[in-house]
Amino acid sequence: xxxxxxxxxxxxxxxxxxxxxAFTHAPTLSTVWHSLLSPARGGRPQTFAGLSNYRMMLxxxxxxxxxxxxxxxxxxxxxxxxxxxxAMALWVNSGMAGRTLLRLAYFxxxxxxxxxxxxxxxxxxxxxxxxxxxxxxxxxxxxINWLGDPKWALRSLMLMTVWKEAGFFMIFYLAAxxxxxxxxxxxxxxxxASCWRIFRxxxxxxxxxxxxxVLVNAVLNAFKLVDHLFILTKGGPNNASNLLxxxxxxxxxxxxxxxxxxxxxxxxxxxxxxxxxxxxxLIERRVHYR
Amino acid sequence: xQTLSRLLSTxxxxxxxxxxxxxxxxxxxxxIHPGEYATRFDLLAPLTFDNFTTAWKHAPFMRFxxxxxxxxxxxxxxxxxxxxxxxxxxxxxxxxxxxxxFGLILLQLMVMPExxxxxxxxxxxxxGLIDTHIGVGLPYMASAFGIFLLRQTFRTVPQxxxxxxxxxxxxxxxxxxxxxxxxxxxxxxxxxxxSVSHHWNNFLWPLVVTNTERSRPLTVGMxxxxxxxxxxxxxxxxxxxxxxxxxxxAVFLIFQRQFVQSFMHTGLK
Amino acid sequence: MLRIGKRLLLVALALLAFGTAAQxxxxxxxxxxxxxxxxxxxxxxxMIQDFERNNPDVKVNAIYAGNYNDARVKALAALKGxxxxxxxxxxxxxxxxxxxLDAIMPFDDxxxxxxxxxxxxxxxxxxxxxxxxxxxxxxxPFQRSTIxxxxxxxxxxxxxxxxxxxxxxxxxxxxxxxxxxxxxxxxRVERWGVxxxxxxxxxxxxxxxxxxxxxxxxxxxxxxVYFNKPGVVEALxxxxxxxxxxxxxxxxxxxxxxxxxxFMEQKTAIMWHSTGNLTAVxxxxxxxxxxxxxxAHKNYGSPTGxxxxxxxxxxxxxxxxxxxxxxxxxxxxxxxxxxxIATGYMGVSPASYETQALKTYVADFPAAAVARxxxxxxxxxxxxxxxxxxxxxxxxxxxxxxxGEKQPQEALDAAQKQAERILSxx
Numbered sequence: 001x002x003x004x005x006x007x008x009x010x011x012x013x014x015x016x017x018x019x020x021x022a023f024t025h026a027p028t029l030s031t032v033w034h035s036l037l038s039p040a041r042g043g044r045p046q047t048f049a050g051l052s053n054y055r056m057m058l059x060x061x062x063x064x065x066x067x068x069x070x071x072x073x074x075x076x077x078x079x080x081x082x083x084x085x086x087a088m089a090l091w092v093n094s095g096m097a098g099r100t101l102l103r104l105a106y107f108x109x110x111x112x113x114x115x116x117x118x119x120x121x122x123x124x125x126x127x128x129x130x131x132x133x134x135x136x137x138x139x140x141x142x143x144i145n146w147l148g149d150p151k152w153a154l155r156s157l158m159l160m161t162v163w164k165e166a167g168f169f170m171i172f173y174l175a176a177x178x179x180x181x182x183x184x185x186x187x188x189x190x191x192x193a194s195c196w197r198i199f200r201x202x203x204x205x206x207x208x209x210x211x212x213x214v215l216v217n218a219v220l221n222a223f224k225l226v227d228h229l230f231i232l233t234k235g236g237p238n239n240a241s242n243l244l245x246x247x248x249x250x251x252x253x254x255x256x257x258x259x260x261x262x263x264x265x266x267x268x269x270x271x272x273x274x275x276x277x278x279x280x281x282l283i284e285r286r287v288h289y290r
Numbered sequence: 291x292q293t294l295s296r297l298l299s300t301x302x303x304x305x306x307x308x309x310x311x312x313x314x315x316x317x318x319x320x321x322i323h324p325g326e327y328a329t330r331f332d333l334l335a336p337l338t339f340d341n342f343t344t345a346w347k348h349a350p351f352m353r354f355x356x357x358x359x360x361x362x363x364x365x366x367x368x369x370x371x372x373x374x375x376x377x378x379x380x381x382x383x384x385x386x387x388x389x390x391x392f393g394l395i396l397l398q399l400m401v402m403p404e405x406x407x408x409x410x411x412x413x414x415x416x417x418g419l420i421d422t423h424i425g426v427g428l429p430y431m432a433s434a435f436g437i438f439l440l441r442q443t444f445r446t447v448p449q450x451x452x453x454x455x456x457x458x459x460x461x462x463x464x465x466x467x468x469x470x471x472x473x474x475x476x477x478x479x480x481x482x483x484x485s486v487s488h489h490w491n492n493f494l495w496p497l498v499v500t501n502t503e504r505s506r507p508l509t510v511g512m513x514x515x516x517x518x519x520x521x522x523x524x525x526x527x528x529x530x531x532x533x534x535x536x537x538x539x540a541v542f543l544i545f546q547r548q549f550v551q552s553f554m555h556t557g558l559k
Numbered sequence: 560m561l562r563i564g565k566r567l568l569l570v571a572l573a574l575l576a577f578g579t580a581a582q583x584x585x586x587x588x589x590x591x592x593x594x595x596x597x598x599x600x601x602x603x604x605x606m607i608q609d610f611e612r613n614n615p616d617v618k619v620n621a622i623y624a625g626n627y628n629d630a631r632v633k634a635l636a637a638l639k640g641x642x643x644x645x646x647x648x649x650x651x652x653x654x655x656x657x658x659x660l661d662a663i664m665p666f667d668d669x670x671x672x673x674x675x676x677x678x679x680x681x682x683x684x685x686x687x688x689x690x691x692x693x694x695x696x697x698x699x700p701f702q703r704s705t706i707x708x709x710x711x712x713x714x715x716x717x718x719x720x721x722x723x724x725x726x727x728x729x730x731x732x733x734x735x736x737x738x739x740x741x742x743x744x745x746x747r748v749e750r751w752g753v754x755x756x757x758x759x760x761x762x763x764x765x766x767x768x769x770x771x772x773x774x775x776x777x778x779x780x781x782x783x784v785y786f787n788k789p790g791v792v793e794a795l796x797x798x799x800x801x802x803x804x805x806x807x808x809x810x811x812x813x814x815x816x817x818x819x820x821x822f823m824e825q826k827t828a829i830m831w832h833s834t835g836n837l838t839a840v841x842x843x844x845x846x847x848x849x850x851x852x853x854x855a856h857k858n859y860g861s862p863t864g865x866x867x868x869x870x871x872x873x874x875x876x877x878x879x880x881x882x883x884x885x886x887x888x889x890x891x892x893x894x895x896x897x898x899x900i901a902t903g904y905m906g907v908s909p910a911s912y913e914t915q916a917l918k919t920y921v922a923d924f925p926a927a928a929v930a931r932x933x934x935x936x937x938x939x940x941x942x943x944x945x946x947x948x949x950x951x952x953x954x955x956x957x958x959x960x961x962x963g964e965k966q967p968q969e970a971l972d973a974a975q976k977q978a979e980r981i982l983s984x985x
Contacts, residue, residue, distance in 0.1 A: 008462060009383040013391065016376035019432035024398045027409030034409070062955075084306070091303040104546060105307035108314055111538055113491045116512040116531045120313040123320075123524055126817045127809060128751075128826035129329040131316070137747065148758070148812030150962050167310060168487070171550070175480075216399070224404040227493040230513060236758055237812035238958035245405065245494075252408045253498065253632045255947040256656065261408050268405055276400040325843060329824060348600065415639050501590075501633045501642065502622050514625040522816045 028269060034262035046259065053263040063264065065239045066247045069154055073243060074222035076158040077165070082214055084166040086207070089173035090199075103174075106167040114164055118231035121160050122147075125232070147233050150240035157241050160228055165221060169214045176210040177203075216279050223272060244268050320528040328524040341529035345515075348526065351533050353503050354511035361426045361496070361507055362489045368431040369485055370478065376432075377440030378466050382452070392441075398434035407498050414499060421501040430489065436481050443477040444470055483549070490538065508534050585881040588620045590637070591648035592630035592866060602901045610888045617881045627653075627866065628947075638662060638873055645874040646882040651689040651867040652942035654697050655781045659944065663869045665695035669879045678887060681908045683931075688779075688939040690867050698867030699886050700907040702898070704833045705861040705930045705937055706767050708854070709840060712847040714739055714750065714828035725829075725851040729771070729797055732829070732854045736807030739828035752807030753829040754822075755798065759815030761957040762941050762950050763864055764831060767853050768794035770860030770938045776953070781943040782985040786953060786975040787968070795967040797856075799960050811962055833864060834930035837903025841924070850926035852933050859936035865904065896920075905930050944985045949978050 038049035057063050092103045109117070124131045125146035133143035146156045180203070188198050226246040229235055235242030235250070244264065252261035320328045321342065327335040345351075379385075380392055403410060410429050411420075419425035447470055455465045471478075493509040500506045506514075512534055516527040542549065593599045600623045607619050624630040627650040634647040649657070657663045670676050679696050690698025712722035718738040726732035736752025743749050755764050766776055774790040777783060785791060801808040822830045823843055831853060840848065852859050868886045870879060888894060895911035898904060900920050906912050912921070912931065921928045943949045956974035959965040 005383065006385045009379040009385040009388075012375040012379040012383070016372040016395070016432040016437060017391070019372065019428070020395060020398055020434070022413065023403060023410055023429040023432075024401055024406070025394070027406040027413065028401055030409050030412075031406065088303075088306070091299070096300060096303065100547075102303060102307045103550065104543070105311045107542075107546075108311050108539075110487055111542055112314070112531075112535050113493065113509045113512065115493045115509045116516070116534055117313050117317075119516045119522065119524070119527045120317055120531070122522060122817065123316065123329070124313075126814065126820070128821045129817075129824050140745075142747065145809060145811040148814065149810070150964065163310065163313075174550070220400070220402065224402055224494075227491075227509075230493075230497075231516070234758065236954075236958055237962055238955045238964065240962075249407070249494070249498075250947075250951075252411075254628055255945065255951075256660065257948070258408055258412075265405060265408060269401060272400040272405070273397075276397075280396075326845065329820070411636075415636075415641075418641055420636060420639075421642060498636075501624070501637050502620075514623065514629065522820060524820075 031262045031265045031269065034259050035266045037259045037262075039257050039259045049259075053260055056260065057263050057267070062239050062242065062247065063267075066235075066242045066244045067267070069240075069242060070223060070244045073154060073158060073161075074219060076155070077161045077222055078215065078218040080158075081162045081165040081169060081218055082211065084162065085169035085173055085214065088166060088170040089177055090203075092170070092174060093177045103170075106170050108167065109164045110168045110171075114225070114227040115231060117164075118160070118228045121228070122232055125156055147241075148237055150237055153233050153237060153241035157228060157232065160232075161221075161225060164225075165218065169218070172210050172214055173207060176207055180206055212279070212282060219275055219279065220272070223268065317528040317531050320525045321532050323525065325523070325525050328528075341525040342533065345526050345530035345533060349511055349515045349530065350503055351508075351511070351530070354506060354508045354534070355537065357423065357503075357505055358490060358507040358509075360423050361505075362486055364423060365427040365430050365489050366482060366485050368427065369433050369436050370482075372432050373436030373440050373481075374466065374471065376437045378444055378470060380437065381441045381444035382447075395434050395437055398432070399438070403429035404494055407495055410495075411498055420499055421505050423505050425499050426496050426505060426507070429495065433485070436485070439477055439481055440474060443474045447473055584616055584618050585877055586618045586620070586643075587646065587878060587881055587885060588622065588637070588642075588644045589646045589648065589885075590622050590624045590630050590634040590644060592624060592627045592650070599902060602898065606889055606894055606898065609894070610885055613888070614881075614884060617884065619885060630866075631657075634871075635660065635662060638871060643873070644871055645878045646868060646870050646886065648701050648866040649869055651698055651700070651703070651863070651865055652940050652946055654689060654692055654867075654869075655942060655944045656946055657869060658692065658697065662871055662873075663697055664872045665697050666699060666870060666883070667695050669870060669883055675883065675887075681910065682890075683905075683907065683909065683934055685934045685937040686863055686905070686907055689863065689942055692781075698869055699890060701866055701868050701886075701890060702835065702902070702904045703863055703865040703867075703907055704835045704904055705863055705933050706764065706831050706853055707834045707837075707861075707929050707933065708829060708831055708851045709822060709836075710829045710849050710851065711822070711825060711827075712849050714741075714825065714846075717741075718828075722847070722849065725849060726854045727852075728854045729856045733801070733805045733807065736801070736805060736829070740807045748809075750825055751809055751827040752805075753801060753831075754808055754813050754818055754827040755801070755831045756815040756818045757812045757958060757961050760864075762953045763862060765795065765798070765953065765957055766862035766938065766941055767831070767860055768798055770862065770936070771853065771856045771858065772797075772860075773857040775938050776941045777943050779939070780985075781946070782982050784941075784943060784949065784953075784975065784978045784982065786956070786978060787971040792967050792971055794856075795957065795960055795971060798957075799963075799967060802961070803963065812958055833903075835865065835902055835904045837926060837930075838901060839903070841903075841926075850929045852929065852936075859933065861933055861937055862940040863934070863937050864940050899927070903927070903930075905934070943978075943982060945981050948981055952977050952981075 035053055036048060036050060037046040038052065040046045088106045092099050092106065096102070127133055127143055127145045127148065132146060136143055144152055146152050184202055185198065188202060224245060226243050229241065229243065229246045233241045235246050245268065248261050248264045248268065251257045251264065319331070322337050323335045324338050380388060414420055414425045414428065419428065451469050452465055455469050460468060491509065493513065496507050496510050497513065500510055512530065515530055591603060603621055607621050611617065611619060624633040630647065631649050631653055634644050634649060637644045666679060670679060682700050686700040686703050687696070690696055690700065708725060710725050715722040720735055720738060726735045732753060739750070739752040740748060741750040757764070769776055769791050772790045772794045774785065774788055774794065776785055776791070802810045818830055818832060819836055819840060821827050822840070825846065837850065853861050868889070870882055874882065890907055892908060892910040892914050893916070895906045895908060896914040896917035899906045899911065899917060906917055911917055941950060941953065952974040956970040960967050960970050
């Protein structure tokens, strides 16, 4: 009986495990292997090259720049989209007039593929005829070369990312808010607690599990969302807005250097696994999934 | 004081809302006006439908749309089946090594297929599946997120229900189908929403793995259609964007109440 | 009854004949890119339909694949993935990389008759420079361009300049640019003097400036680059000074894709852009515009640019023959003339400018011949081994200087050093 039971469990897991192995575990391992090879060039086959790709990476200024850019990008987009998502959820959840309309407005970016709206954002950002600079001019300010100035290029990408993500995360917070216990709030109001105090003492702690879930998603997106780069900046000017995954794509599919791309991928994988350990450690401590 | 802060809060909410639909508003503006008004705003600008006809002629939107629907549907169908089976096994069938297997699965939460485009591309080329719908879908069909969600949901199903069904002579799969799946409906809905919105929007992997209109989804089609290299022609691009997102937006507008509500009743919190 | 039987038999025979004919059809798949404005895919489709009408035994799938980079990736991916592609239009400067990947073969090995051999000689030599390696023809010019100077004649008039005398050299461009730069009462610029795009293909624009200063960026074999020669550094200094010193060009990167829009909206009086944009500009200009040679310094100069036809090795002899027929069709004088009129790209052979269609067009619209006339001063576009990487080095160096992050000498020295390291293996 127990044998059969075990067999049954494995059989049910098998399809998922096969797919996961083929498209997650095996490629992860072969990425590590390929990062140790020299690229095939001019008819020469790939050969084992030890850590030479890694040495090349350490000397590669562009790699260091994409790495720092990516960390800034995560630091800039993750907290702001979460804060905005909470604010949106609170507004939409309150008794405000027209909240259905508002909810719809917040949610639209989720429905619009990043790559399609990137061209519209290009119009917002373009310096001479674009919307943002027109507004700045109306306000009597100098225009900004949003995508062409290394100071602004990455920030401009961040802004679009926050726009894209906040509405999606809002939905999760909204779901959480709707399930909160009414009575607790009534009690707090009877005690005469202020709105802010209620939010900080009751709502925020109760939203913690959602926040962790959203946090994981937001962090991941900060490392895997590069769609808008294809339209807006292509990582420029001078790599000011280049991100790791886009640089990996460039190396693999523009420069035909798949071994170096593999080396960069190993770095990205390490970052994500490290983050996973930290985040799941947090979850273990804060949230008790049964 | 109270009213003032309420007023402030309300106007902030609406300002943000306006900002959030601005791109859509602009797309509509640019699409229905002649080219010279694309960057100039004049209430009396003449209306035109030409941009839509031009865009429609430029790119096979129907084909792209069909590809997207097929790919998204294919992925979702496989995900639901694979994740249900795996989630059930992990939740209700204690076996040796379960925690190791669970850990291995959770790895995919972090190591997403997007990161492994180079290797997965190699695999698909080896299988001869480049430029096919199934090829676009394969790396996503087992989803750690889905398995995780369903495992959590299935764990909350009372043992009595399962036992009762077993007593009535249901097989394991029968129990899964008759008891667990109906109870987990909200989870399925929420997961479906997340999955569909992800794959509807997905770009990088389809870009890498599709070559022709045979399998190109909307996102890749739009990227090629609106490639800035060819000189940005906003009115036509906006018209194309509206054609492309129109159907999904319409579906959402019609069903948004049910959509959001079902989402709120899920275990996702 | 008998009659019906006969008719049936006839139908069956016809079907059979049709079936074998369909079977004997050679099927060709080609990828092609578009990098300038206008509805070019429909033009290509039309040319292909014309070919299929005249060659019923060949079926052509022409696949539009985005920009040059996408097209190369897609074509190579198809080959790797076992899908057929017998020929493609790809970036003319990809030739070294495509050879290294063992993807393409020379046209010399496919042509057979004297007529065909002669055809290989029928193009403008300047357009063949990027396509010939080791004396063999690997690329046949198709969507080819040079950079030309578009200028707004109305703006020239407004600034008190002669609209028929666009700047002929660097100094004139700087001086006229100052007059053309228009500011409002508060000192904000309403119209810039000149814009040279620095995203997308910065190395291409830079090749023009270097050539005007008497320099080229690489050797023919594609294993040496000359990024930090004094003349080249001087060229980049001039480019930077257009904004840093003369204040006639905005600071920071100028976008390739939106530049045409800026010109149309009269936000700049002069733009440097591919001649491939000519028809798109002509169709939407609401003002009087002119097209001229890029200004000279030591001499006139522009790199050629654009896409060539390549033939892939993975093809059968029949397919190659059909491919040659297709390429000949797409580049024959009449089609080349039609293509040039529809886009602004150059007619690729002298004969195309002798066609009635293009003659009439040029007589009516002289701007259409500027790119051709400039060909005598043209040079090859930057093309090396590992060209993607090398190009990016130069692009990054240019952008870092235009952004004011680095000095020209310093940036180009660094790019040269890294490029030498990459190219040392060839």
